[in-house]
Amino acid sequence: MLMQAPEIIQLPKILDDRGNLSFIEECNHIPFKIERTYWIYDVPGGECRGGHAYSDLQEFIVALSGSFDVVLHDGEKELRFHLNRSYYGLYIPKMMWRELENFSTNSLALILADQKYSEDAYIRDFDEFVQKANDQ
Numbered sequence: 001m002l003m004q005a006p007e008i009i010q011l012p013k014i015l016d017d018r019g020n021l022s023f024i025e026e027c028n029h030i031p032f033k034i035e036r037t038y039w040i041y042d043v044p045g046g047e048c049r050g051g052h053a054y055s056d057l058q059e060f061i062v063a064l065s066g067s068f069d070v071v072l073h074d075g076e077k078e079l080r081f082h083l084n085r086s087y088y089g090l091y092i093p094k095m096m097w098r099e100l101e102n103f104s105t106n107s108l109a110l111i112l113a114d115q116k117y118s119e120d121a122y123i124r125d126f127d128e129f130v131q132k133a134n135d136q
Helices: 126-135
Strands: 007-010 036-041 049-054 059-065 068-073 078-083 088-092 097-101 108-113
Touching (some): 078 088
Antiparallel strands (some): 036 108, 049 097, 059 088
């Protein structure tokens, strides 16, 4: 599964009167092997998260609870995605600037990444990101 553009992916949903269940399988529902998992929670009202890009890292974001917006930029245009269902996730390819905003109360963002944490992987300056994106 080769993906090069951001995309909302519907995850399996097993309905049950006792409560529903969804799941994610690496290299099946998402196009990469999971090397890192982290989550964002208790975001104060009006705050944003993200504000960076990665040269060579892919992510998949799911709103496990509540809702928030993911704003992506590819160096030329901006894309906005509203996540509010735990059975949908957003695939983000490498070289996409990302910001998460408009968090609802008690929201929980789950992020799966294809690489372990490294501060060197981050591009934290938007102008630098745009220059790198346009050089590709």
